[in-house]
Amino acid sequence: MGxxxxxxxxxxxxxxxxxxxxxxxxxxxxxxxFRDSYxxxxxxxxSGPSFLGDEALRKSGSERRSTESAAPSAARPQGTCxxxxxxxxxDDDSDEPLAxxxxxxxxxxPVPAEVREHRDWLARFFHGSASPLPDGLDGLVAGDRGMLVxxxxxxxxxxxxxxxIRSESTGDGHLGKVAVPFTIGTxxxxxxxxxxxxxxxxxxxxxxxxxPLRSSSPMVTVAEDEESAGSPLCRIPxxxxxYGDRSRYKEQVGAVTDRLxxxxxxxxxxxxxxxPSAQYVMANGSRLADLFKGMPEGAGQGLVRRGCDGxxxxxxxxxxxxxxxxxxxxxxxxxxxxxxxxxxxxxxxxGEGA
Amino acid sequence: xxxxxNEEIDGAPGGETPVTDxxxxxxxxxxAPEEPRPSFVRRLLRSRTARAATVAALAGALVGAGAxxxxxxxxxxxxxxxxxxxxxxxxxxxxxxxxxxxxxxxxLRTDPMGDGGAYGQCRITGYDGDRARxxxxxxVRRLDGLRGTDAQDWPSEFLxxxxxxxxxGLPGMTSSTRAWIALPQACTxxxxxTGPTVVDIGMGRAGFEVSREYTLRxxxxxxxxxxxxxxxxxxxxxxxxxxxxxRDLPAPVEWVETDPSAFCGIKGLTLPAAYREELDETRVGxxxxxxxxxxxxxxxxxxxxxxTTVEDPALAEIYSWDSLRxxxxxxxxxxxxxxxxxxxxxxxxxxTGPVIFVLExxxxxxxxxxxxxxxxxxxxxxxxxxxxxxxxxxxxxxxxS
Numbered sequence: 001m002g003x004x005x006x007x008x009x010x011x012x013x014x015x016x017x018x019x020x021x022x023x024x025x026x027x028x029x030x031x032x033x034f035r036d037s038y039x040x041x042x043x044x045x046x047s048g049p050s051f052l053g054d055e056a057l058r059k060s061g062s063e064r065r066s067t068e069s070a071a072p073s074a075a076r077p078q079g080t081c082x083x084x085x086x087x088x089x090x091d092d093d094s095d096e097p098l099a100x101x102x103x104x105x106x107x108x109x110p111v112p113a114e115v116r117e118h119r120d121w122l123a124r125f126f127h128g129s130a131s132p133l134p135d136g137l138d139g140l141v142a143g144d145r146g147m148l149v150x151x152x153x154x155x156x157x158x159x160x161x162x163x164x165i166r167s168e169s170t171g172d173g174h175l176g177k178v179a180v181p182f183t184i185g186t187x188x189x190x191x192x193x194x195x196x197x198x199x200x201x202x203x204x205x206x207x208x209x210x211x212p213l214r215s216s217s218p219m220v221t222v223a224e225d226e227e228s229a230g231s232p233l234c235r236i237p238x239x240x241x242x243y244g245d246r247s248r249y250k251e252q253v254g255a256v257t258d259r260l261x262x263x264x265x266x267x268x269x270x271x272x273x274x275x276p277s278a279q280y281v282m283a284n285g286s287r288l289a290d291l292f293k294g295m296p297e298g299a300g301q302g303l304v305r306r307g308c309d310g311x312x313x314x315x316x317x318x319x320x321x322x323x324x325x326x327x328x329x330x331x332x333x334x335x336x337x338x339x340x341x342x343x344x345x346x347x348x349x350x351g352e353g354a
Numbered sequence: 355x356x357x358x359x360n361e362e363i364d365g366a367p368g369g370e371t372p373v374t375d376x377x378x379x380x381x382x383x384x385x386a387p388e389e390p391r392p393s394f395v396r397r398l399l400r401s402r403t404a405r406a407a408t409v410a411a412l413a414g415a416l417v418g419a420g421a422x423x424x425x426x427x428x429x430x431x432x433x434x435x436x437x438x439x440x441x442x443x444x445x446x447x448x449x450x451x452x453x454x455x456x457x458x459x460x461x462l463r464t465d466p467m468g469d470g471g472a473y474g475q476c477r478i479t480g481y482d483g484d485r486a487r488x489x490x491x492x493x494v495r496r497l498d499g500l501r502g503t504d505a506q507d508w509p510s511e512f513l514x515x516x517x518x519x520x521x522x523g524l525p526g527m528t529s530s531t532r533a534w535i536a537l538p539q540a541c542t543x544x545x546x547x548t549g550p551t552v553v554d555i556g557m558g559r560a561g562f563e564v565s566r567e568y569t570l571r572x573x574x575x576x577x578x579x580x581x582x583x584x585x586x587x588x589x590x591x592x593x594x595x596x597x598x599x600x601r602d603l604p605a606p607v608e609w610v611e612t613d614p615s616a617f618c619g620i621k622g623l624t625l626p627a628a629y630r631e632e633l634d635e636t637r638v639g640x641x642x643x644x645x646x647x648x649x650x651x652x653x654x655x656x657x658x659x660x661x662t663t664v665e666d667p668a669l670a671e672i673y674s675w676d677s678l679r680x681x682x683x684x685x686x687x688x689x690x691x692x693x694x695x696x697x698x699x700x701x702x703x704x705x706t707g708p709v710i711f712v713l714e715x716x717x718x719x720x721x722x723x724x725x726x727x728x729x730x731x732x733x734x735x736x737x738x739x740x741x742x743x744x745x746x747x748x749x750x751x752x753x754x755s
Binding site for chain 1: 523524525536538539540541543544588593594595596597598688703704705706707741743744745746747
């Protein structure tokens, strides 16, 4: 029928136009499915933190790239992914331009098995600049790093699976390659990236809880400023080190709650990333205590377990090469003071306990 | 009326048979057989399908407009909730039932003449007819951490022994007459010599209590309103996150008989014999929260002395001036302080940061009605409390006078 065919043509035309218009609008506004996404779809362009937004690309010659391993799976619940923004700026002092690269690395999987790497990992993610997560989530977050322990449904061989985010930033020019401080976003931004990555990873690994992990409460406390490492260290009576002349040691006291206490010491050098020098952690009753599994135990090794206020509690202390054997009267005595003093504060029995 | 509109619509665009109102009224039965064929519009209006379609379209448009209004927060008639659009109907009902309420609300802003101290106040009065029956005041303020102007009045109301911690990570305390919560530091920042920015709420005389039943009811109502107000302020300040209302508050704090060998429930703290008769009842509030407050007095539940340990490092800042200026010097192994006639303040650095120990004598007590309590108890109190919170030893000495 002539009329019917014309009608059909009109309808088809209208539909086609609508599709084109919708598509154009979505594309122009960077909406799905045209928006870039990274790390197995966990993060999307313009989804919150400035690092993922268009602002990060305003500098000349900027581009955002991402590389990712195979997504976590039930067979292998591990994965790593990096999103990097590179840019170039002309250098007045040189013919070569200055090249900057800011990157965020996401890791999904167990904590490192090797002791050396495990210690570095603990120093990074229990750093004093990081604040404990609200809403019963087990983890910490700062502007440049974040760590979240996944629910026990994701445990592997009795050890927890963890999602971490860390940032790195370098400038490369006539001064050589130098480290530049780089903040991914606010703590709330980084927490959101952490939760998005955790939920996506758990979906892929098939261990997602019935309800996705989420957080709605605000960050009640933020980290205080770092200060010159002093005596007593970490505000704990009896913790003392000989820092030597021209000390560039800085201490940062982090969380001091019934459930978690952190304190880090770093060696600061201009244009270099901070070098971890000492790290003290108390984790009480939460899954954070599970992150110390596999480390050598004992007071001499800087890892003891106690039963405090009816909960399993881990005390950890480690001193790196630069500060080693400079504890007063000994590194082990310094650690013992940490265990004793913090234990008293949170109500641990004096005995070995559970 | 609809008839008339129909006629007008019909008349104008159709242009065939202009019909005036008068004619229409004069000829109530227009469908005479001789008449010309009715206009297109008229036919349309008579078509049931067309009418149904029109009604549907109108309904759709209303729904659409409503949805837009809702999405853009421009729904008519529903004004903002009291106190910066924060107090929900649940909170208002719990506080005022179905009474008429009047809201006086200031916009939140810093004092242009000051150091960014003031933010604003909101007052709600519930009326029974013409008579005001209940008044609730919400204040948003940054407590002074530099000049000590918030070191006395604010704590006397908001750090009293009847307060219990909100718990669950919430930085505040509550009771049946006063409650407060600090805004998240992620929103306000964290600085030295600055107290926390707090939202506090008050109803009636501070510390007034009738019965446990009323205390529980009023405390729950006040706590709910406080959390609502704080969330409204967080949003007003453009910050993210919402506090959750605490589920299990500690039981209301009770007065108990004083134990002179563990005064204020502190192991190893002995109450000197001279005060035992007059300080025979004690009440300890705030355990495990931002501040632990112990009050003791004779019967009649009026505190003669108050001993406070402020563990929250931001809140401790409100006493920074007092610990430097408010009396004769007190030196300590890991801190410093001042002792005056009826008040002594000592500041120590502990694991959590600065911790403040405050002793106040509010009424005469002891031999000859003297004001000696703070000086007599400060060293022992600070040492015992420091032991409890893991920053012992604290050995205090008064400057020789």
